[in-house]
Amino acid sequence: MFEAEATADVFLMTQPLSASQSAEPSVEAKLIEAVLNGERDRFARLYEMYAPMVHGILLARVPRAEVDDLVQDIFLHALRKLHTLRNAAAFGVWLAMITRNRALDFYRSSRKTVEVTEKIAEAKSPNRTAMEILDLICSLPEAYRETLVLRFVEGMTGPEIASRTGLTAASVRVNLHRGVKLLRERMGVVSEPRPAGIAGG
Amino acid sequence: MDNNYLWDRSGEIDRDIQELEETLGTLRYQPQPLRIPTSLQIGRRRSLYPLMAIAAAIALLAVALGLWFAFKQHQVTPPVEVRRDEQPALKLIEKQQPQPKREPQQALVNPSSKPTVIQKRHREPARNLLASYKVRPPAPPQLTPAELAEREQVLVALRLVSAKLNVAQRKTQGLPAPNSIRNQHKIG
Numbered sequence: 001m002f003e004a005e006a007t008a009d010v011f012l013m014t015q016p017l018s019a020s021q022s023a024e025p026s027v028e029a030k031l032i033e034a035v036l037n038g039e040r041d042r043f044a045r046l047y048e049m050y051a052p053m054v055h056g057i058l059l060a061r062v063p064r065a066e067v068d069d070l071v072q073d074i075f076l077h078a079l080r081k082l083h084t085l086r087n088a089a090a091f092g093v094w095l096a097m098i099t100r101n102r103a104l105d106f107y108r109s110s111r112k113t114v115e116v117t118e119k120i121a122e123a124k125s126p127n128r129t130a131m132e133i134l135d136l137i138c139s140l141p142e143a144y145r146e147t148l149v150l151r152f153v154e155g156m157t158g159p160e161i162a163s164r165t166g167l168t169a170a171s172v173r174v175n176l177h178r179g180v181k182l183l184r185e186r187m188g189v190v191s192e193p194r195p196a197g198i199a200g201g
Numbered sequence: 202m203d204n205n206y207l208w209d210r211s212g213e214i215d216r217d218i219q220e221l222e223e224t225l226g227t228l229r230y231q232p233q234p235l236r237i238p239t240s241l242q243i244g245r246r247r248s249l250y251p252l253m254a255i256a257a258a259i260a261l262l263a264v265a266l267g268l269w270f271a272f273k274q275h276q277v278t279p280p281v282e283v284r285r286d287e288q289p290a291l292k293l294i295e296k297q298q299p300q301p302k303r304e305p306q307q308a309l310v311n312p313s314s315k316p317t318v319i320q321k322r323h324r325e326p327a328r329n330l331l332a333s334y335k336v337r338p339p340a341p342p343q344l345t346p347a348e349l350a351e352r353e354q355v356l357v358a359l360r361l362v363s364a365k366l367n368v369a370q371r372k373t374q375g376l377p378a379p380n381s382i383r384n385q386h387k388i389g
Contacts, residue, residue: 159208
């Protein structure tokens with residue numbers, strides 16, 4: 001059993017849920033219990049806590065104009081399906097998965113494609129706008145995209161990203177460093193050589 | 202470049218990272234109230250009470266069936282026929298001799314002859330015992346061999362007379378012999 005969980009953790013790069021289960025009920029667990037007992041207003045607190053994460057995940061995947069509506073849809077869907085969540089401590093992981101699936105559904109239903117054009121990638125103006133940099137981030141491999149958006153757009157730290165999304169701290173650290181390195185290359189900024197003592201992941 | 206700043210904003214500030222934060226921070230999530238429609242139904246966790254009720258009902262049914270079968274088997278058991286000359290009854294009486302309540306029943310038993318009038322005590326209901334006493338035929342009288350031979354002779358003579366009377370009656374009434382086959386036409 002433990003071996004299977006550990007193997008799953010390695011492949012999914014997620015934190016083992018048993019660690020959070022052993023502690024006393026988390027804030028999320030208490031809120032979820034209250035919501036399921038009829039206090040639906042308590043869901044607003046969960047919304048405040050996790051809306052930036054959902055916003056960041058969506059921003060890395062869908063057009064910005066669609067993000068706000070999708071955030072609302074995702075939280076309403078989560079509220080509807082909250083009773084299916086078995087482990088309340090894994091609410092963040094569950095919500096992140098819903099968000100990613102919803103982003104995939106968005107493209108399936110609308111058949112829209114967002115082109116990260118080479119023009120944007122090749123532009124090397126030092127005064128880039130936020131949208132241009134965001135587009136550059138969206139051109140990176142998927143593994144780095146989400147982590148960079150959560151770090152730079154939503155202002156979350158590495159440990160916060162790990163705890164909310166369920167990724168391991170090591171995975172988040174690797175994604176941050178490699179993602180920033182790739183972003184610098186695409187932006188035309190020559191990255192400084194890293195200190196010898198810091199592992200790249 | 203200080204990697205700690207990228208990781209958790211601790212340590213020396215990385216200008217590039219800080220610039221990225223400031224630029225991209227303009228796209229940050231702007232808090233908006235969650236509009237929950239009143240018609241939205243929140244699913245409830247499945248309660249265990251219905252399952253427990255079903256399990257309890259099944260258990261009660263099993264217990265009731267078990268009791269019913271046990272009661273039915275108890276009723277079907279044939280009544281034990283009580284025989285006065287049963288040897289186990291003797292043993293039972295012997296075992297029960299020290300009890301003072303047995304003394305009136307023992308007075309009925311003739312110590313010189315075979316113990317014939319002994320009521321066997323058992324766990325069967327009293328009504329079964331009564332039924333067996335009603336069905337039981339009376340004991341035949343004890344006869345000596347000479348008396349038995351005389352009785353046989355009388356019985357043979359009676360059978361002979363009866364047969365002769367039958368033959369005479371049939372002859373007077375014009376009936377065929379008793380061993381002739383009658384009504385053959387009806388059979389075919």
